[in-house]
Amino acid sequence: MGTTTFDFSGQVALVTGAARGIGxxxxxxxxxxxxxxxxxxxDEAGGETVARDIRKRGGNASFVACDVTEAGRVTTAFDRILAEAxxxxxxxxxxxxxxxxLSVEETPEEEWDKVVDLNLKSIFLCTRAAIPAFKRQRSGRIVNIGSMAGVSVLQPSSPPYAAAKAGVHSLTRVLAFELGKHGVTANAIAxxxxxTxxxxxxRSQEQRDMIGKGTLIGRIAEVSDMVGWVLFLASPEAGYLTGQTISVNGGRLMV
Ligand SMILES: NC(=O)c1ccc[n+]([C@@H]2O[C@H](COP(=O)([O-])OP(=O)(O)OC[C@H]3O[C@@H](n4cnc5c(N)ncnc54)[C@H](OP(=O)(O)O)[C@@H]3O)[C@@H](O)[C@H]2O)c1
Known part of the structure; x- marks a missing residue:
């Protein structure tokens, strides 16, 4: 089977958490x-390596260090990127x-705040920083990485993570509602x-095997199983899709 070819020539893409994993x-x-x-x-070392490896392969990439949970740092990073690009x-x-x-009972307040900030506040801060450019251009694509944990509970997870991811799916709909008239779509994958x-x-090997067996495909996902959806949601073909969360879970949960 061949693979789908996307063309984003001339476009500028900013990916948070891009030193590792799905990013x-x-x-x-x-x-x-x-x-x-x-x-x-x-992760400065990891991010620099990703950008350098892309450039070595002939691509165009820059690393920008940023803690996406800190409003001031997000503003500085986006100002720099928008001034340059x-x-x-x-x-x-x-x-x-x-x-x-952890269970809810075991979760310390600091853990709750840290996980919610990383998974939900970060999207608020980064998207807020991007909106003026999207509005000026009258176009833009927002792709949020949510989680199956934000849709249902099928395995031990993290209470603030599950709650924050449900918030991500909701914020995705709010962004779609606010920005559709400006030519901007907002979608998420779960x-x-x-x-990664x-x-x-x-998660232990045993847990990963057990989760994989619970899918209809018979294995947990690879990063490549997610990436195609991210690119598709950013593509012109997805222009009439907005406010949606696409569940990419090997059929483990049909929603
Ligand atoms: N992998 C899964 O099974 C799965 C399933 C459902 C949803 N997701 C979601 O998919 C997304 C990517 O997950 P992943 O497993 O690919 O993640 P990952 O491999 O852990 O990569 C996340 C990256 O984000 C960076 N990061 C952490 N805190 C940050 C901050 N405050 N500011 C900027 N960058 C920060 C990490 O740096 P450090 O390594 O230095 O912390 C890391 O490079 C996440 O939103 C995750 O919740 C993943």
Whole structure:
């Protein structure tokens, strides 16, 4: 089976959390498809490596260090990118995740705030910083990375993570509602468990196998299973789709 070819030549894509995992896969794929890519991440070494590797392959990428939970840092990063690129076509909000599987009873307040800030506030801050450019251009694509954990509870997770991801899906609809008249779409994907380094660190092999067996495809997802959806939601073909969350979970949960 061949693969779909996308063309984002002349477009500027900014991907948060792009030093690793789904963000990294998306940044690489946008660059491969001709976009000028900004790799935003807290991890300076990892982000620099992603951008450098893209450039080595002939792509156009820059790394910008940014903590996406800090309003001031987000403003500084977006101001710099917009001054340099002079436009922004695609914003992929991928920074997110959790590290501790706790019950509600076990969750300290600081853990709640940290996880909600990373998964939900970050999308508010980054999208707010992108909106003026999108409005000026009368076009833009927002792709948020939500989670199956924000749709239902099928396995131990993290309470603030699940709650924040449900918030991401809701914020996606709010953004679609506000920005449709400005030519901007906002959609999300809700990935099932995906074999990124973080997930391999957080979930045991036994858990990953068990989750994989619960899908109709018989395995957990690879990063490449998510990336195509991210590019599709940013493509011209997806121009009439907005406010939606696409569940990419191998049929584990049919919603
Ligand atoms: N993998 C899955 O199974 C799965 C399933 C459903 C949804 N998702 C969602 O998909 C997205 C990507 O997940 P992933 O597994 O690909 O993540 P990942 O591999 O952990 O990558 C996330 C990246 O974001 C960076 N980051 C963390 N905090 C940040 C901050 N405050 N500011 C800027 N960057 C920050 C991380 O840097 P450090 O490494 O230095 O922390 C890392 O490079 C997340 O939103 C996640 O919730 C993932």
């Amino acid at each position: 990294k896969g998306s940044a690489e794929a946008f660059a491969e498809a001709g976009a000028r890519v900004y790799v935003l991440d807290l 002079e436009r922004l076509d695609i914003l992929v909000n991928s920074a997110g995740g959790f590290w501790k599987q 990935p099932g468990t995906t074999a 380094e973080r997930v391999v660190a957080v």
